[in-house]
Structures are given as structure tokens and as C-alpha cells.
Amino acid sequence: MKRFILRRLLLGIVVMLGVAFITFFLTRVIPSDPAAKWVGPRATPEQIAKARIDLGLDQPLHVQFYKYMGDLLQGNLGSSLRTRRPIMLELKENLPATIELVLISTIAAVFIGIPLGVISANRKDQWIDHLSRLFSVGVVSLPTFWVGLILQLLFFRTLHIFPLGGQLSTEIKLTMEIPKITGFLMFDSLVTGNFRIFVDALWHIVLPGITIGLYPVGLVARMTRSALLEILNEDYITAARSYGLSERIVLWSYALKNSIGSTSTVVALSIGYTLVNTFLTESIYSWPGIGSYIASAVIGLDYPAIMGVTIFSAFSYVILNLVADIIIALDPRVRA
Amino acid sequence: MQWLSDFTMTLQPSIREFRMSFYLLNRNRLQRISLIVIVLLVLVAVFAPFIAPYPGHAISDTNPDDKLQPPSTRYWFGTDELGRDMLSRVIYGTRISLQTALIAVGMALLIGVPLGAIAGGLGGVMDEIIMRITDVFLSFPPLLLAIAMSAFLGPNLRNAMLSIAISWWPWYTRIIRGQAVSIRERQFVRAARAIGTPKMSIIFKHILPNTFAPVIVQASMDIGGVILTIASLSFLGLGAQPPTPEWGLLISTSRTYFLNAWWYSTFPGIAIVITVLVFNLIGDGIREVLDPKTRRF
Numbered sequence: 001m002k003r004f005i006l007r008r009l010l011l012g013i014v015v016m017l018g019v020a021f022i023t024f025f026l027t028r029v030i031p032s033d034p035a036a037k038w039v040g041p042r043a044t045p046e047q048i049a050k051a052r053i054d055l056g057l058d059q060p061l062h063v064q065f066y067k068y069m070g071d072l073l074q075g076n077l078g079s080s081l082r083t084r085r086p087i088m089l090e091l092k093e094n095l096p097a098t099i100e101l102v103l104i105s106t107i108a109a110v111f112i113g114i115p116l117g118v119i120s121a122n123r124k125d126q127w128i129d130h131l132s133r134l135f136s137v138g139v140v141s142l143p144t145f146w147v148g149l150i151l152q153l154l155f156f157r158t159l160h161i162f163p164l165g166g167q168l169s170t171e172i173k174l175t176m177e178i179p180k181i182t183g184f185l186m187f188d189s190l191v192t193g194n195f196r197i198f199v200d201a202l203w204h205i206v207l208p209g210i211t212i213g214l215y216p217v218g219l220v221a222r223m224t225r226s227a228l229l230e231i232l233n234e235d236y237i238t239a240a241r242s243y244g245l246s247e248r249i250v251l252w253s254y255a256l257k258n259s260i261g262s263t264s265t266v267v268a269l270s271i272g273y274t275l276v277n278t279f280l281t282e283s284i285y286s287w288p289g290i291g292s293y294i295a296s297a298v299i300g301l302d303y304p305a306i307m308g309v310t311i312f313s314a315f316s317y318v319i320l321n322l323v324a325d326i327i328i329a330l331d332p333r334v335r336a
Numbered sequence: 337m338q339w340l341s342d343f344t345m346t347l348q349p350s351i352r353e354f355r356m357s358f359y360l361l362n363r364n365r366l367q368r369i370s371l372i373v374i375v376l377l378v379l380v381a382v383f384a385p386f387i388a389p390y391p392g393h394a395i396s397d398t399n400p401d402d403k404l405q406p407p408s409t410r411y412w413f414g415t416d417e418l419g420r421d422m423l424s425r426v427i428y429g430t431r432i433s434l435q436t437a438l439i440a441v442g443m444a445l446l447i448g449v450p451l452g453a454i455a456g457g458l459g460g461v462m463d464e465i466i467m468r469i470t471d472v473f474l475s476f477p478p479l480l481l482a483i484a485m486s487a488f489l490g491p492n493l494r495n496a497m498l499s500i501a502i503s504w505w506p507w508y509t510r511i512i513r514g515q516a517v518s519i520r521e522r523q524f525v526r527a528a529r530a531i532g533t534p535k536m537s538i539i540f541k542h543i544l545p546n547t548f549a550p551v552i553v554q555a556s557m558d559i560g561g562v563i564l565t566i567a568s569l570s571f572l573g574l575g576a577q578p579p580t581p582e583w584g585l586l587i588s589t590s591r592t593y594f595l596n597a598w599w600y601s602t603f604p605g606i607a608i609v610i611t612v613l614v615f616n617l618i619g620d621g622i623r624e625v626l627d628p629k630t631r632r633f
Contacts, residue, residue, distance in 0.1 A: 015471060015475045018468070022476075026488050031488055140616065143564055143571070143605060143608050149587065149591065152594075153598050153602075272477045276477045279479075284591070295572060298483075298574060303488070306487045307484065314475065317476065318475050321475070
């Protein structure tokens with residue numbers, strides 16, 4: 001198994017190198033004048049000339065790539081055109097809000113999606129299965145950004161239940177001191193005992209959480225169902241049933257355990273998709289995460305910022321898949 | 337006419353297979369409805385100028401007297417901030433979405449299929465190189481690469497299609513390669529090799545035509561996802577540009593007004609949901625019917 005993990009790690013590094021190469025290609029080779037692109041449409045000729053030298057565009061491509069990789073390894077993603085601050089710093093500030101959202105949707109995917117898939121597989125072709133399948137096909141067909149707007153229309157404009165957006169109400173932001181330990185608002189307010197802030201934050205995360213969470217819940221339910229259906233046909237399940245074990249034990253303990261490999265792959269996959277879906281959702285809810293960050297970078301043609309978020313997201317996706325593969329490797333059947 | 341009857345003879349099994357699959361697909365009520373809806377959508381797209389009540393509103397005409405009117409008998413879907421009829425714009429949007437999705441998938445096939453055939457047909461170093469490149473492309477979440485790519489190519493609909501094609505081809509390469517590897521060892525390919533047919537013509541004349549079926553299935557399943565991706569790019573400002581009545585862009589512009597004009601974002605969204613849903617349902621159905629494991633008579 002050690003050898004498998006080692007080989008997988010090595011492959012992960014190769015893939016990350018490839019990702020870095022593609023982003024390099026995107027930023028330096030595809031645009032007709034990368035320097036002009038890099039400094040934005042309102043730059044003066046002097047700024048463009050300076051960028052050309054800063055980016056090393058006057059040097060041969062392999063030298064440029066070498067320098068680019070060096071910067072990447074040091075976590076240097078350049079600085080934003082709009083704020084002139086290092087992008088790494090801005091990512092760090094925006095990350096906690098996004099991680100909160102992604103975490104909530106992942107929890108939903110695991111605790112709603114998996115049971116839904118299990119029940120659906122167990123009651124194959126009964127109404128509950130049809131309902132849950134329709135749900136899973138339905139939610140992957142929904143444009144996330146539209147769901148956000150519709151939820152706002154429904155729960156803010158019409159029913160006045162949930163706030164329109166933001167992480168906290170304005171009056172709380174103005175009157176109370178917001179705890180800042182880890183940057184994760186809900187966690188920080190909970191450990192410092194600020195329950196009013198915690199409840200307010202919880203209230204604010206409901207709509208964006210649902211918007212973001214629908215897709216992974218549907219995806220995980222669908223995959224769990226199909227993985228379980230295959231497993232339920234296997235001999236050892238028939239054997240377990242013939243021992244007279246209750247259906248509950250057969251299903252939730254015998255069958256589900258063997259679907260852990262495919263389920264963890266899907267969960268990793270769905271975290272990656274969720275991360276990208278925040279790009280479409282956060283700006284709707286004025287959620288101060290990297291989704292809003294890249295959405296405004298796109299509008300402001302802030303190319304270094306767009307690239308920074310892209311590299312960050314792609315790397316996290318690669319790492320997530322790596323983790324999923326290692327979890328699968330813990331299964332003795334694939335250790336060979 | 338001997339050749340014709342020979343030809344139909346050889347085609348007979350696949351025609352029977354197709355009719356059987358179609359029968360199975362059509363038997364499921366949900367899938368039959370989806371098929372009908374797809375036909376309707378195509379008709380709407382083709383005949384948009386005749387169906388839309390105000391064809392001029394689709395692009396350039398404005399109508400300042402009727403700004404942001406709620407749905408009425410005159411404007412079924414209401415009007416936008418320039419007084420344009422939303423129904424007409426949504427109808428023209430069908431045309432844009434179906435067209436761009438088809439072109440994007442087509443381009444992805446054009447890149448992915450030959451590469452997959454070469455990788456699987458040649459094997460060896462070439463196979464290794466092509467497949468490692470696809471691995472790298474597949475390590476991006478699909479929407480992410482499309483976003484980055486279209487941002488750097490310049491935001492417009494043409495570049496959005498190109499970006500989608502570039503982030504989508506590796507899936508097809510994988511499928512075709514898998515097929516090609518197994519076909520490479522079949523008797524007729526060995527025979528072709530034995531009589532000295534050049535490698536490339538073996539790949540493109542003998543292997544490639546036999547790999548199409550699964551990739552066509554995959555491509556038809558992807559249409560829904562691609563429509564959604566185009567809408568998402570346009571929503572971010574990276575796809576269609578105003579005044580194009582693209583659905584994602586319509587929703588994006590509606591954001592300024594939607595709290596007081598619910599119809600503005602609702603109808604284009606429903607159009608996206610219906611279109612993507614029927615393509616996904618059909619895709620699911622096709623997969624279930626063609627997979628011997630889940631096929632049921």
C-alpha cells in the first residue's frame with residue numbers, strides 16, 4: 001500500500017506540474033500581448049512596458065516558465081490590478097467564508113445524499129426511489145445562480161424569512177465586536193461564546209448553503225444509489241441475508257461499507273464542483289469569499305486575480321482527488 | 337442494386353438494435369415526454385422568427401413605453417428594462433443555447449476523437465503522452481478551466497464555445513482510446529496490418545469507425561451540461577454579450593431589477609432548467625438502455 005500511495009503522490013505532483021504548465025500557457029502564450037492583458041485595459045504604454053519586464057516576457061519561454069514555477073512554489077501569485085495587493089493575501093482573507101459554505105454543502109452531501117441514495121437503492125422502482133432519482137437529475141440540471149435568485153425572491157422578498165445576503169446583519173456588524181481567531185466566522189463566534197453572532201451567521205448561511213448544497217446532495221445520492229445497486233446483487237449480500245441478518249444491518253453495514261470507495265471519490269469530486277459553483281453563487285449573496293472575488297475580478301478584467309483563483313482551485317481539486325484515491329487504497333481489495 | 341441489398345443486410349442488425357433501443361427508451365413515460373420536449377425545443381429554435389411575437393425585440397429594438405411590465409396578455413413573460421418582450425427573447429435564446437451547445441460539443445469531438453484514436457491505435461509512447469495530457473486537463477473541474485480560458489481569450493460567445501470545447505475533449509479521448517485499444521487486437525485490424533496498410537489509415541479507416549457508438553452516446557448526454565456551462569459563463573460576463581438574448585446573460589442582467597420584477601429572472605431560468613433537464617433525462621435513459629447491466633425488457 002505504501003508503494004501505491006507513493007506512486008499516487010508522485011502522479012499528483014506530475015499533474016500539478018501540468019496544471020501549472022497549462023495556466024502558464026493560458027496567461028503567457030495565448031494572449032496576443034500578455035503584458036497588456038496582465039496590466040488591464042486602462043494601462044499606459046509605460047505600465048505595459050514595465051509589466052513586460054516584470055513578467056520577464058522579454059526572455060525566452062523556458063526561462064519564463066522556470067521563473068513562473070519558482071514564484072508558484074513560493075506562493076507568489078502576483079498582485080491584483082484593482083487593489084495592488086498580493087493575490088495570495090487576498091485569497092487568504094476570502095478563503096474562510098468560502099470554506100464555510102463548501103463545508104456545509106459537503107456535510108449535507110454526506111448526511112443527506114448518502115442516506116437518500118441508500119434508501120433509493122433499497123426501494124428500487126418504488127415511489128421513493130422515483131422521487132429521489134427525479135430530485136438528483138433535477139438538481140444537477142439547475143443553474144446554481146438562478147436557484148440563488150429564486151430563493152431570494154421567495155424567502156427574502158415574499159416571505160421575509162431569511163436575509164438577502166452578506167454574512168452578518170448590519171446592526172450586528174456595527175454594534176458588536178466580531179471575534180477573529182481563525183477567520184471562520186461561525187467557529188470563532190461559537191468558541192468565544194458570542195451566540196448572538198453565531199445565530200445571526202447561521203441565519204445568513206441558510207440560503208447560500210441550500211443553493212450550493214443542492215448539487216452535491218443530488219450527485220452523491222445518485223452515485224451512492226448506483227454503487228449500492230451493484231453491490232446488492234453480490235453473493236455475499238445474499239449470504240448475509242440468508243443468515244437472517246436484518247435488512248437494516250445488511251444495507252447500512254454490509255453493503256454501504258463496500259461502496260465507501262466510490263462514495264469518497266464522488267464526495268471529493270463534488271467538493272471540487274462546489275468550489276467552482278461558489279463562483280456563480282457568492283456574488284448573488286454578497287458572500288465575502290473567493291467566489292465573489294473571482295466574479296468581480298472577471299468584471300474588472302483583473303487577470304492576475306483570475307489566474308490566482310484558478311490555480312488555487314485546480315490545486316485543491318487535485319489534492320482532493322489524491323485524498324480520495326488514498327482512501328480507496330485503504331481497501332484491501334485494491335492494494336495489489 | 338446488389339450492393340444496396342448487401343449494404344442493408346449488413347446494416348440490419350444495427351438497425352434492429354437501434355429500433356429496440358428506441359422502443360425501450362420510448363416506453364418510459366418520463367423519457368417519452370423528454371423526447372417530445374426536445375423536438376419542440378428544436379422546432380422553437382428553428383422557427384424562432386415565426387413564433388416570437390416581437391422578433392425585433394430579440395436583439396436591437398427597444399420599446400421605452402413598456403419598461404419592466406409584468407406578464408400580461410400582450411407580453412406573456414413580461415418585459416425587460418428596455419421594454420423588450422421577454423417571451424421573444426427567451427425564444428431566441430433557445431436558438432442560441434442549442435446552437436452553441438452543438439458547436440461546442442462538436443468541436444470537443446473534433447479534438448478528442450482523433451487524439452483518442454491515435455492514442456489507442458498506435459499505443460506506446462504516443463499513447464502515454466496523449467493520455468497524460470488528458471489527465472492534466474481532467475484534473476481541472478470542467479467549469480473552472482472554461483472560466484479561466486474564456487477570460488484570457490476575451491469574453492464573447494465564440495470564445496466561450498472554444499473554451500468549453502478545450503475543457504471537454506479529454507472525456508471523449510478517454511472513451512475512444514478505450515475502444516480503440518480493444519479493437520486494435522481484432523482479426524480484421526490484424527489482417528489490415530498484415531497486408532501492409534499504413535498505420536494512420538488503419539487507425540482512421542478501420543479502427544475509428546468502429547469506436548463511434550459510445551462516444552456519440554456520451555456526447556448526447558453532455559449537451560445538457562454544456563448548455564448549463566454556457567449559461568454560467570454568460571452569467572459571469574464571459575460568454576454572450578448584450579444585447580444577445582442568451583439565457584444566462586438575461587438572468588445576469590435581471591439581477592439589478594429582479595426583486596421588483598420577478599418575471600425577468602424567472603422565465604429564462606425555467607427555460608434553462610427545462611432544456612437541461614430533458615437532455616439529462618434522455619442521456620440517463622440512453623445509458624440505461626445501452627448498458628447491458630441495467631437494460632430490461
